[in-house]
Amino acid sequence: MERLEVLMPEAVIQARIGELAAKINHDYAGKELLVVGILRGAFIFLADLVRRLEMPVVVDFVAVSSYGQATRSSGVVRILKDVDESVTGRQLLLVEDIVDSGLTLKYLSEYLRAKQPADLRVCTLLDKPDRRQVDIKPDYNGFTIPDHYVVGYGLDCGQHYRNLPGIYILHPDQDGGL
Ligand code: 5GP
Secondary structure (H helix, E strand, C coil): CCEEEEEECHHHHHHHHHHHHHHHHHHCCCCCEEEEEEECCCHHHHHHHHCCCCCCEEEEEEEEEECCHHHHHHCCEEEEECCCCCCCCCEEEEEEEEECCCHHHHHHHHHHHCCCCCEEEEEEEEECHHHCCCCCCCCEEEEECCCCCEEECCECECCECCCCCCEEEEECCCCCCC
8 A cells, every 4th residue: 555654734734834925925926816726736735825825816727648758758748728817917826836857837927928918927836946857946945855756635556545635745655556
């Protein structure tokens, strides 16, 4: 059986989101913010974050899929659901669950920049800089973590575990099944 080890309890995550929101409230005071979440992993983080934002907020989502190994090398990401809102001239905050190689974020931020927002920043809950393949640095980062596969708080393994309130390291089973 695979084993879950607590990495971040719920209370720690919530406290850190409060700090991130305070920074974002300061940086965007008095401006309307278009918050774009990357499905599916960012949905819980986005929901907790926006409830702590004090400026006018509009929420939208994009959904992406990767092409497996070929995608990792090429950095090409398929957009399954585009933004519904017009991005041009808006203050856009892209919300991601975790930045790993950075390929998804690089592709998406370039794609959205081409729509000419007034400003585009990236907020991620987790950052795994050890595995970075491209030069990309989130503007707001909840936690920098070592190179482990993590689940919970929106993050999945085979679509499971997203509902866990904390974040866990997923240890593969002894037979190497995962
Ligand atoms: P990147 O393009 O930065 O390599 O990949 C980012 C995406 O890979 C994340 O949005 C997430 O969907 C997935 N990912 C990367 N690391 C992890 C991890 O440790 N756990 C889970 N559940 N997903 C991850």
